[in-house]
Amino acid sequence: MSEIIKAPRGTRDILPAESWKWEYVINTAAEVMKDFGFAQIMLPMFEHTELFSRGVGETTDIVEKEMYTFTDRGDRSITLRPEATAGVMRAALENNLCAQGAFAKLWSWGAMFRYERPQKGRYRQFYQIDAECLGIENPEADVEIIDLSIELFRRLGLKNLEVVINSVGCENCRKIYRDKLYEYFSAHKSELCESCLARLERNPLRILDCKNPECGKIADGAPDIYDSLDDDCREHFEKVRAGLERLGFKYRIDKRLVRGLDYYTKTAYEILSGDLGAQNAVAGGGRYDNLANAVGSSVKIPGVGFACGLDRVVLVMEEQACSFGKIPEPEIYVVADDEESRKHAQILTHKLRNAGVHVECDISGRSFKNQIRNASGCKLACIVKDGKFEIRSKDDSGVGIVSKILEREREKFVDIKNVLAQKSTGFVDKALEILEHERDHVTNIKNVLEKKRAGDYSDGIVKLDNLDEAFDYLSANL
RNA sequence: GUGAGUGUAGCGCAAUUGGUUAGAGCUUCGGAUUGUGGUUCCGGCGGUUGAGGGUUCAAGUCCCUUCACUCACCCCA
Known part of the structure; x- marks a missing residue:
């Protein structure tokens, strides 16, 4: 027991009980991406370390302490991707996707890696859905990205979301603002927490981002970023806001929203959920107009994008009891009685699967009875016995046996008559007991008869003589 | 990296102030029963109580160490 090797800390297995939900989310994302004209791109999960240290930023937490970095056999420094954007940009540059003013709308999904202490909604290997629009400086691109992310969550049925936006300005504005902040906070050094001093x-x-209330108080009085924005950045921000309002989106402006990655310029935004733990961001993104140059491009390639935490989306959806579509379960269960029947069952199952039907048939050697027990969840059960095929539909359950039950009832009434006639001790109770006991059966009959009145005259059991007939019947009655 | 909490069967749990062979339920498998179909009953499988050490006549229970998980800080998706 104790010797079994476990998954490394912060990683986990998405088991069958969960994986179908993930499939639903990813499929939904793919549809949304298609509707917005984003094409899928598949990227390596590891890159040269330099891509991230230069792209994401040397002083960011990600690069400083969260990267899975190793040296490969060729003595290259390699890093498991901690985020997707840098890789997308690298691929776009390398393959000239944005050459001569062309632009690219790309999406992707997959695992990211960060060395952090795991907690709710945070893992060392986690999954993101990611969309990037490269080569467009126009604020309408920002609006489309935000629209795209909101639409994704709308289709998934997420509730209780809040869109928060901010502008962090371009490189120049940020430099000016940074100096102002430095000056301001330097005057309050003694009141800042340890990490803020760093x-x-x-x-x-x-x-500005610090959650320490003391620092928060000081930050409240800090210079406003908007006073440092130049005309271009201010105008860009106004246009993004106007675009969001045009589409009818509600959002909150948060001047303290500072993305943790250095490459962001101008627009920064996050989508927060109230139904997550402390890690309440379900998606985040923004504009990164000088990422391309940071990773070595000689031409300027602007971009906007967002990343959405898949683990967290699934978590919130479960929390909010959102739909994940249908649970994949067999439409038909083929049950076999003896060795010979098992062979027929096997062929029938094979043929149905060839026809694209989800069919289950016991392969473990279960008893006939247990097979039937398992089949009871299916819409149709096909019972193979003595070379004959008997098909029962779940919906019509019991229809074929009404007459049998009625016969039984008749017997019961005879019993009651006898009991009453004997007039022994407690005879009334005994008679009532019999009636009570049969009440379920009576309502069962009632249900069956009502179905018949509604026009359903199938008796629920179809007997067929050979495999081909069974196949045809099943194919036609799904 | 820091702090708090939790580790008992595949799963979710129980076990009196430390006291006999660690127990039921669900799942799974087999059998009986019925209307061969979600019923009911019986039975089987399933455990070095996370691991290691200590205290004690006696440890699932107390102490130490370690590992894992969970939540939070930090930061982010």
Whole structure:
């Protein structure tokens, strides 16, 4: 027991009980992406370390302490991707997807890796759905990306979401703002928490993000980023806002929203869920106009995109009891009695599956009885016995045996008559007991008869003499 | 990296102030029963109580170490 090797910390197996839900989410995402004109791109899960250290930013937490980095046999420094955007950009540059003013709308999904302490909604190997629009500076691209992410959640049926946006300005604005913040916070050094003191030197914007209430108070009085935005950035932000309003989206502006990755410029946004734990961001994204240059491009390739945490989406959907479509379960269960019947059952199952039907047939050697027990969940059961095929439909259950039950009832009434006639001790109770006991059967008959009145005259049991007939019947009656 | 909580059958749980052979339920498998179809009954499988050490006549229970999980900080999706 204790010797079994376990999955590494922060990783997990998405088991059959869960995986069908994931499939639904990914399929839904694929549909939304198609409707928005985004094409799928599949990327390596590891890249040269430099891509992330330069793209994401040397001073970010991701690069400083969260990357899975190793040296391969060729002495190259390799890193398991901690996020998707840098890789998408790399692929676009390498394959000239944005050459000569062309633009690309790309989406992808897959595993990301970050070395962090796991907790609710956070894993070391986690999954993201990711969409990027490369080569467009126009704010309408920002709006489309935000629209896309909201539409994805709308289709998945998520409730209780909040869209939060901000502008972090371009490189120039940010430099100016950064200096202002540095000046401001330097004057309050003694009141800042330990980590904020470190942030002051490296990235004062992060202090705005601090959840420490003391730091929060000081941050409240900090200079406003909007006073540092130049005309272009301000106009861009206004246009994004106007676009969102045009589409009827509600959003909140949060001046403290600072994305943790250095490449963001201008638009930054997050979609938060109230039904997650402390890790309440279900998606996040924004614009990154100088990522391309950071990873070595000589031409400027602007971009906007977002990433959505799949693990968290599934978590929230479960929390909110959202639909994941249909649970995959067999439409037909083929039950076999003896060795000879098992052979027929096997062939019939094979033929039905050839025809694209989800069929189950026992392969473990279960008893006839247990096979039937298992079949009871299916819409149709085909029982193979003595070379004959008997098909029973779940919906019509019991229809074929009405007469048998009625006969039984008649016997019961005779019993009651006898009991009453004897007038022994407690005879009334005994008679009532018999009637009570049979009440279920009576309502069963009632249901069956009502079905018949509704026009359903099949008796629920179809007897067929050979395999081909059984196949034809089953194919036609799904 | 820091803090708190939890580890007992495949799953979710129980076991008196430390006291006999660690128990039922669900699942699974087999049998009986019926209207051969979600019923009911009987039975089988299933455990080094996360691991290691200590205290004790005696440890699932107390102490230490370690590992894992969970939640939170940090940060993010």
